Amino acid sequence: MKRKVLAMAMAAVMALGLGACGEAASSSTAGSAASESKSSSQSAASASSSASSASGTSSASGSSSSAGSDSGAKAGTGEILSTGPNGETATPATELSLTDEEIEEIKAGGYTAAISFHYGGNDWSTAQRQGLEDTFKKLGIEVVAVTDADFAPEQQVADLETIMAKKPDVLVSIPTDATSTADAYQRVADAGTKIVFMDNVPAGFKAGENYVSCVSADNYGNGVIAAQLLGEKLGGKGKIGIIFYDVDFFVTNQRLEAFEKTIAEEYPDIEVVSKMGFTDEGACDVVADAMITQHPEVEAIFCHWDIPCEGAMSALRAAGRDDIYLSTIDLGNNVAKEIALGNIVGLGAQLPYDQGVAEATLAAYSLLGKDAPDYVAVPAKRVDQVNVLEAYTDVYHIDPPDWLVTAAEEGKK
Template sequence: MRIDTLLRTSALCLALGLGFAAPALAQDPAQALADIGKHVMSLGPNGEKPEAASTVSLSDEELAKIKAMKAKAAIVMHYAGNDWSQAQIEGLKSQFDKMGIEVIATTDAGFKPDKQVADIETVMAQKPNIIVSIPTDPVATAAAYKAAAAGGAKLVFMDNVPQGFKAGTDYVSSVSADNYGNGVATAHLLAQALGGKGDVGLIFHAADFFVTKQRYDAVKKTLAENYPDIKIVAERGIGGPDFAGDAEKAAGAMLVSNPSIKGIWAVWDVPAEGVISAALTNGRDDLVIVNCDLGENVAINMAGNGPVKGLSAQRPYDQGVTEAMLAGYGLLNKP
């Protein structure tokens, strides 16, 4: 499947309120993949119904009001070491620039909750009007975000929200791709590349992180329900921060202990890079690798007929643009 087609497999959405019914899945992976873009499969962290990002807009009059505010924004990332994060940041900065909003800080917590708490406290010293962020841990970071909101910052989240937070009260909105749909898509891509049969391994994210858990749950459920001749014979979690290195070790151990493995699923592109290295080290040029996220290195590998045979990607630049526009909603007190 072409990359530009895969980019459309997960609809960008806002997690705001009940859910769409998932479509009936087919055992023909090509047909299942063709059907995926017609439905959003994810709900928000608290079961919220998604709304289309296309519903977010600012009029010329509203943009003029925002520009006159001369607002300041901080971008507080969970982890900036992948192409997804960088695309989000670029989308945010581009749209903020159009809105006359100055980005005063961009931080990287390296997936460490204590570092993110410190980052929030540091940027609040600069009195931002807006914070756009993705919590590394919904529980451990909640108090810091609560303090930031109390200090006057309008909060917009990527993918996940802190525990106990209510949309429209504690934060403006949360913007996410259809990560459950991404997991479903990768299951069908894996089945398609394997011809519907074979032993596989899964490399998942061993953390309390909403969107990566969605992907993992989706790929397991989809394989179990649709492909009885594909067996998950090994699963290993990785915690980072060296996600490529951890995944290389995990995949290498899988291939040694389970030589029957024909394919490995990776939760995003950086771990997939580690799986590529493990395949090369173990002489497994026949291994099929499928992952969520469109990173440059895995895309190049797939384009060059490497072991990466499928990707299901979000639209992170557009996600960043939408988050910046929603920050404008916050400044205007627009629902």
């Protein structure tokens, strides 16, 4: 009972910008508020026009927009299927550019920037920060502060106050909570600092008025990919379960909608026999154990992002159920290894480094007075055992580490 109470108390805090969506390096052990219901049913952005130029979720909205019924065939092709927090059509990050003259103008400005994360201790934040800092460096923009709210809205409000004392020209940030941080972000905007958001925007904010633009992954497209991976693995027929984030949050809503719609429309002979929610990503082993106990007929499970998938895998291993397939979203290091080994079918990946490049480029747009699109997205990427090494490089912009190469070699045996 204490575990459930703790989990419910954490629910508001967990309504974070889930572009990071659980690629957290550490997670809580508080229990999950699991509930079951039956159901039938990120290429790199260019910061310039030449190789020598600068290089790299919203509870305000709640519901997500549907893509067309033919969207499944397009996932992973580079076409953006998601819409923005306020229903905006996405501009691909690859369409952003700066001329050499614009870059020189930015360099001459002596500008400063700050970065405020909802949580900084995960693979997604690390890669996104790298994309931001690399691009700001090439633009001659000094980063004067980087903060980590550790999922706490009140800490982020304090962080924003600290940042404002440094008077940065631009702020790139992901709100921990769209409502409780809105006033703090408005104070930042009122002080004249230009804001570019990651994934999530504060309640009541409008692009071009309160902020410059919002950059996100194609979360709808990633949900489509996760569904197609399981559909293909099952040969279009079987019984599956869904472990989902049971909080009304924009980007995770998009993922879930896309997954369920794709299964229903593309794989009508696949039945969702169990759908269980969580509020604590660190307790998804408990959720998965309950699912396979109540529904031993489950043949595959979709998990909302990588950390819940790790928990589900732990439960399946403890139960000796290596016959159940898994798919998820977000290429964290742990799931990358499991995909390479063949223990996870695959996932839809974000491109956080590219997101960071796009955000820094949009910050430059604002300093130049250049018109910026309201909503920018990087494409979804399909990752499976065949392309996991290539995908790792695409996501993190580094060579695959030795441990991943070794795992891939072992997975081929």
